[in-house]
Amino acid sequence: MSTDAAHTNAKRLPERTIERLSEYRRMLLECLKQGRTHIYSHELASMHGITAVQVRRDLMLIGFSSDTKKGYDVEVLIDFIGTIIDSPDGLNVGIIGMGNLAQAVTHYFNGKRSKLRITAAFDVDPHKVGKTVAGVPCYHMDTFVETALQHDIRAIILTSPSSVAAEMVEPITRAGVRGVLNFTSTPLNFPDDIYVEDYDIITLLEKVAYFSKDNNLVPTAADE
Amino acid sequence: MSTDAAHTNAKRLPERTIERLSEYRRMLLECLKQGRTHIYSHELASMHGITAVQVRRDLMLIGFSSDTKKGYDVEVLIDFIGTIIDSPDGLNVGIIGMGNLAQAVTHYFNGKRSKLRITAAFDVDPHKVGKTVAGVPCYHMDTFVETALQHDIRAIILTSPSSVAAEMVEPITRAGVRGVLNFTSTPLNFPDDIYVEDYDIITLLEKVAYFSKDNNLVPTAADE
Numbered sequence: 001m002s003t004d005a006a007h008t009n010a011k012r013l014p015e016r017t018i019e020r021l022s023e024y025r026r027m028l029l030e031c032l033k034q035g036r037t038h039i040y041s042h043e044l045a046s047m048h049g050i051t052a053v054q055v056r057r058d059l060m061l062i063g064f065s066s067d068t069k070k071g072y073d074v075e076v077l078i079d080f081i082g083t084i085i086d087s088p089d090g091l092n093v094g095i096i097g098m099g100n101l102a103q104a105v106t107h108y109f110n111g112k113r114s115k116l117r118i119t120a121a122f123d124v125d126p127h128k129v130g131k132t133v134a135g136v137p138c139y140h141m142d143t144f145v146e147t148a149l150q151h152d153i154r155a156i157i158l159t160s161p162s163s164v165a166a167e168m169v170e171p172i173t174r175a176g177v178r179g180v181l182n183f184t185s186t187p188l189n190f191p192d193d194i195y196v197e198d199y200d201i202i203t204l205l206e207k208v209a210y211f212s213k214d215n216n217l218v219p220t221a222a223d224e
Numbered sequence: 225m226s227t228d229a230a231h232t233n234a235k236r237l238p239e240r241t242i243e244r245l246s247e248y249r250r251m252l253l254e255c256l257k258q259g260r261t262h263i264y265s266h267e268l269a270s271m272h273g274i275t276a277v278q279v280r281r282d283l284m285l286i287g288f289s290s291d292t293k294k295g296y297d298v299e300v301l302i303d304f305i306g307t308i309i310d311s312p313d314g315l316n317v318g319i320i321g322m323g324n325l326a327q328a329v330t331h332y333f334n335g336k337r338s339k340l341r342i343t344a345a346f347d348v349d350p351h352k353v354g355k356t357v358a359g360v361p362c363y364h365m366d367t368f369v370e371t372a373l374q375h376d377i378r379a380i381i382l383t384s385p386s387s388v389a390a391e392m393v394e395p396i397t398r399a400g401v402r403g404v405l406n407f408t409s410t411p412l413n414f415p416d417d418i419y420v421e422d423y424d425i426i427t428l429l430e431k432v433a434y435f436s437k438d439n440n441l442v443p444t445a446a447d448e
Contacts, residue, residue, distance in 0.1 A: 213315070
């Protein structure tokens, strides 16, 4: 097996590749839990509804290859994907707006992902500020910039009410945050060097509803 | 202005178009609230980080055109988009797993979208079953198929624990559900005629984290 360290000088990878690597890893972790040591590309592919060629192409792109007859070594591949998508020392994540959604996300995340840590929450609710909510200390939004810098927050999960989301752009930018997962329904204008992923529940549910109507066929992969 | 009823015999639209139509409408509703009556394609485009050409192409695709010098009529366009993406009589949505996330989604949705209604929730927790949670009656998962048929549930929001998500495929399919918004981290194998949108928080946060690392440039639109 060859696992050339091509990743050390890797160019940035396409967004879809990163998504798939994250999904492969989760599937591999599941296999590991079930005691499996090896897996074939066509098995990884079938779990994700893609082709084995795509799996092999993704892994070649990150410099991972395997010529064993048993397929990929599950543990080795998990670690290799980690070197590509994780930060070696982990990454601190802050969460703005500590309502139901944020608490669900925080519970969901902390404890599961060792390399991503939600380490600070921000809100304006006096019942939350100064307390620990969902296991995370909650600070007042007014102190966002200094607190985020102090905690070395690199990514933000934004779950504030959509009506005030635009006001969050300036403090997030000033705090040197590099990436934002935007749960609000407001499209936000960040500087070009900040990565923004819009995670808009309304749009996706409207899309599902559209394709749930009687007269609409489900799109096939060939459509896109 | 011409608003030919091309939509009545419209072919299915691409997924990305549906997403953008949903976003245009939300933006238009916001404009309406602010008292604006007309909007130019380049304004709609700039709010979404796309080009005016794309906006005009999307609206042409659904058979909407406007040659007024003032731009598109906001109210007319809102209604027109509704005829495309909404079901005329509304669409009933069920939600499986009534934890924090589901309650956040339900609160978020009901009251806002008149055409999409979350009308039934399903759980196995005796503290929830038989009660009204987040304004929605909660039924036992064991009664899913008959309850979903009774309520004419066409789409499902799945927020069960990932570990049991695969067990939901069979009842959802049997109940004649047409679309699923899957919040769990488990890829699910539904029959081809059921539309599934995976809404995987871990993957997206890992993607944001990847692009938040120091050495990774933010991708540009040209990359994809």
